[in-house]
Amino acid sequence: MYKLYSHNDLDGVGCGVVAKLAFGDEVNVTYNSVGGLDYQIEKFFEDAGQKNDDFLIITDLSINEENTERIENYMKNGGSAQLIDHHKSALHFNGYEWGKVQVNYSDGRQTSATSLLYEHLVENQLMIPSPTLEQFIELVRQYDTWEWDKLNNIKAKQLNDLFFMFSIDEFEGKIIQRVQQDTDFDFDEFEQKLLQMEDNKIERYIKRKKRELIQANIGDYCAGVVHAESYHSELGNELGKEYPHLDYIVILNMGGRKMSFRTIHDHVDVSEIAGQFGGGGHAKASGCSMGKEAFQLFVVDLFQSEQLRMDAPKNKLNVKENPNGVLYEGRSGDKYFIFVHAGDWSIDINRKKNSQTFSDYQDAVNHIKRSDYAWLVKDDIFEEYSK
Numbered sequence: 238m239y240k241l242y243s244h245n246d247l248d249g250v251g252c253g254v255v256a257k258l259a260f261g262d263e264v265n266v267t268y269n270s271v272g273g274l275d276y277q278i279e280k281f282f283e284d285a286g287q288k289n290d291d292f293l294i295i296t297d298l299s300i301n302e303e304n305t306e307r308i309e310n311y312m313k314n315g316g317s318a319q320l321i322d323h324h325k326s327a328l329h330f331n332g333y334e335w336g337k338v339q340v341n342y343s344d345g346r347q348t349s350a351t352s353l354l355y356e357h358l359v360e361n362q363l364m365i366p367s368p369t370l371e372q373f374i375e376l377v378r379q380y381d382t383w384e385w386d387k388l389n390n391i392k393a394k395q396l397n398d399l400f401f402m403f404s405i406d407e408f409e410g411k412i413i414q415r416v417q418q419d420t421d422f423d424f425d426e427f428e429q430k431l432l433q434m435e436d437n438k439i440e441r442y443i444k445r446k447k448r449e450l451i452q453a454n455i456g457d458y459c460a461g462v463v464h465a466e467s468y469h470s471e472l473g474n475e476l477g478k479e480y481p482h483l484d485y486i487v488i489l490n491m492g493g494r495k496m497s498f499r500t501i502h503d504h505v506d507v508s509e510i511a512g513q514f515g516g517g518g519h520a521k522a523s524g525c526s527m528g529k530e531a532f533q534l535f536v537v538d539l540f541q542s543e544q545l546r547m548d549a550p551k552n553k554l555n556v557k558e559n560p561n562g563v564l565y566e567g568r569s570g571d572k573y574f575i576f577v578h579a580g581d582w583s584i585d586i587n588r589k590k591n592s593q594t595f596s597d598y599q600d601a602v603n604h605i606k607r608s609d610y611a612w613l614v615k616d617d618i619f620e621e622y623s624k
């Protein structure tokens with residue numbers, strides 16, 4: 238029997254779909270959270286006892302040192318195991334015969350656990366290539382790596398929306414049936430309708446969350462902190478774009494005692510930040526459980542903090558990057574007038590000249606947003622100031 242332990246997100250369940258298509262009734266699949274896997278693997282070895290006839294497969298997740306040791310012993314005693322992952326934080330498993338971790342393809346594209354497992358099984362002639370399945374796998378890969386956003390492939394995002402609208406069992410069943418029967422991987426009419434409704438719902442949710450964001454200096458970085466149960470990836474991306482002066486976004490899920498880190502910037506590696514709290518992941522998306530230290534830092538210390546004010550959204554006069562001048566106001570009450578002077582962006586503070594200049598508009602804005610939580614003021618205040 239194959240025993241697959243995979244992650245409980247879209248990429249993890251994609252692995253389950255691939256395994257079930259390859260092995261049918263010969264595979265037993267369980268889905269786990271990042272924090273829950275080690276216990277399940279420990280249990281696998283307890284149940285196995287002296288037996289070694291199960292083929293253990295782990296995908297899209299990492300295991301601790303104890304379980305690494307257990308796999309080594311299992312292999313020595315004639316058992317079979319394979320760990321397939323694409324997270325940078327798992328690269329050390331390549332040091333083991335049973336580890337296969339790859340972050341990028343040779344052409345630079347990022348990998349996903351689902352695509353790696355599929356390719357592994359095809360290479361080892363454990364499954365026949367299927368073009369329809371490959372379409373599904375590519376959508377999973379694009380969603381998991383967030384490549385869909387760059388390619389503007391909304392279908393990948395919709396696949397993930399659909400994943401959250403059904404139970405894992407229902408989703409798996411739908412996908413397996415579709416891959417086996419259809420020549421193209423598409424959504425049916427009912428699903429399209431559901432997706433439209435879900436899209437509107439997510440938009441409203443994100444709009445609300447934009448107003449709940451708290452800015453905090455944590456370590457060397459300026460972070461945006463928000464509480465949210467759902468839509469972590471969409472939220473991290475939208476908040477990151479709305480507030481580009483923030484180095485990264487932290488999303489706290491209090492019920493699940495988990496937190497996610499997201500960034501749209503290249504100068505921050507959020508897998509390192511999650512690593513400081515015992516988690517891991519990718520450079521642009523990572524997560525960890527909420528321990529005592531993280532709880533103090535991100536929840537207790539910030540609970541009384543004021544929420545960040547958004548830039549006025551509908552201005553006609555006070556518009557960003559206007560070389561003649563853009564007006565911001567800070568939490569201190571100070572007014573910041575940013576304008577081009579001698580080829581650089583200058584800032585007047587309360588109508589007084591400030592010697593600091595910036596070559597880039599966004600750098601000037603970042604400066605006042607980080608130091609004084611500044612926001613773009615509405616047109617009427619701008620008009621008043623310009624009089």
Ligand SMILES: [Mn+2]
Pocket residue numbers: 248249297323349350381
């Ligand atoms: Mn993944």
